[in-house]
Amino acid sequence: MENKKQNKSVAFLTLGCKVNAYETEGMKKQFREAGFDICDFQEKADIYIINTCSVTNMADRKSRQMIHRARKNNEQALVVATGCYVQAQKEALLNEQKLDLVVGNNKKSEIVELVLAELKQKEAEYERARFEQDIIKEAEYEELMIENAGERTRAYIKVQDGCNQFCSYCIIPYVRGKIRSRKPEQVLLEVEGLAKKGYKEIVVTGIHLSSYGIDFEGGQDFTRYGGKPLLSLLSKLEKVEKIERIRLGSLEPRIITEEFLKELSKLEKVCPHFHLSLQSGCDETLKRMNRKYTTAEYLEGCERIRSYYEHPAITTDVIAGFVGESEEEFETTRKFLEKVQFSDVHIFKYSRRNGTNADRMEGHIGENIKTERSAKLIELGLEMKKAYNEWLFGREQKVLFEEDVIVDGKEYVAGHNERYVKYLKPKTKENIHNEIVTVTATKMLEDGTLLCG
Ligand code: SF4
Structure with a gap:
């Protein structure tokens, strides 16, 4: 990319997950290098880029609001949307009068060129046609390197994109496509750069981190590899000087085998903090969710972690009020959470996503019941968190x-x-x-x- 002054300012707004925050940093870097000035989203900018999220209906609404906010900040600006909401709501957005350009999730590394073309030609139709071609297909990992993780002292490193799991409630596999992993040497280069900038902690993250590297071998099922590609990557990162902590992003319970933990626990910089996505503590509900483990396997994984680490933090996500969740199933989940004793839980009310299998299922639960169940689990989560933290007194x-x-x-x-x-x-x-x-x-x-x- 040509590095000349563009005399144009770009403002970013990020919604949603850590992967989105990471990708925004990657896009900022590209714009900076192309000679654009980065400014605050509240300011009057020439270009606004909204990295949207579609994980819940609330996220969808917020994405739409932010597109309007950008237009309000500057009527003349070029307003660009990217991220999961863009992928999920393509049709709606193409008719969105306030939007100039939509950039598919797998075109973020080309965002500067796309914006320049748009600025020059003022032909929204051109980019929209490109977006039409962006429907997820098998692709290489799209490299978006960051040098700076914003204001934070903790740097999020994205090592993988896409997911092959197709949980019945989740739109992600449709909007982000199949597993693509980042080459270890690229990850290492980025982490070394961040270490030089003074970052002491990195969080290794991805859409389905446990699948890291299965595409290197042409494989489909991550359990076949026993987390070996991930372990190999982590052992390389462990050697980066000045990085003192490596935190793992969300892991699948099925990756927590004896072999995996035996190797992982040798890596001293890896934090004793495991985010093991649960979603439900009831086997029947898990089946409808198309999650591929049982609660017994999950519990076994937690016990294994506890046998390798002293007082490890085990955190999780749970969906309250999934389709067809009976009072009995909910109670089973509540009891299972108590049994595991998490150090923290994130509770989400089930949010219906268009185009998913769960969307087509019978037995959707009323909003008031979801709210009630979610409140009960949040309360339990706080009790467990306090009980876990008690141990830290005097230590x-x-x-x-x-x-x-x-x-x-x-x-x-x-x-x-x-x-x-x-x-x-x-x-x-x-x-x-x-x-x-x-x-x-x-x-x-x-x-x-x-x-x-
Ligand atoms: S593992 Fe399931 S919930 Fe997670 S991104 Fe893949 S499909 Fe979605």
Whole structure:
């Protein structure tokens, strides 16, 4: 890309998951290199890029609102939308009067060229026709390198895109396509660059991280590889100087085998924090969700993790009110969560996605019941979180401090330990941002956050 001053400003807005945040950083880098100025989304910009999300109806609504907000900020601006909502709502967006350009998920590495073409020709039809061709197909991993992870002290590294699992409630395989993994040497290059910039913690993430590398071997089922490509990548990252912590993104329960943990636990920088996606604690519901493990297998995975790590943090996601979830099934899930004793749970109300198998199923649950069930699980989640955090009292923990916050009118610096428990330390003149400091918790707040001296 030609590096000349464009005299144009670009503003970004990111909705949704960590992968989206990561990809926005990649796009910013491309625009910076092409000579554009990056400005705040609230400012009057020449170009607005909204990296949308489609994980829930709420996310869809927010994506639409932000497209309108951009147009309101500057009537003359070029308004561009990319991300999962774009993929999922293609038809609606093509008729969207306020939008100039839509960029498919697998065209993000070409976004600068697309925008330049649009600016020059002012022919929205041209790019829309290209978008038509963007319907997901088997493709190579699309390289989007980042040098900077925004304001954060923790850098998210995307190592894989796409998913072959087709959970019945999920639109992602349709909008992001099949598994494509990033070459280990590219990941390494990026992590080395981030380490030089001072990042101490990286989070290795992907749409279906457990499938990392299966496409290198031409394989379809990630369980055949026992997580070997992922282990091999992690052992390379472990050697990057100045990176002190490697955190794993969401993993599939089926990757947690004895062999996998035996190798993983040798990697000292890998945090004892495992996000094992559960979605339901009832086998019948799991079957309808097309999740391919049983609760017994899940529990076994958690027990294995506990046998390799001291007081590991096991976090999860659960969907409340999935199609056909009876009161009995819900109760089974609630009891299963109690049995596992998670350190944190993220509860989502089931959100109907057009075009998925679950959408076509009979027995959709009313919104009020979903809200009720979700509230019960959130309450249980908080109890479990506090019980887990109790163990940390009186124990020294290494906390990576990240940002200033104000809690009850007092100034603190907030950070996380290796187990991803949030700590607050009273703010002093000493700047401890991006420092790993050994602290001991003395008090717990209502939301489970720990205070230290
Ligand atoms: S594993 Fe299931 S929920 Fe996760 S992205 Fe793939 S299809 Fe969606």
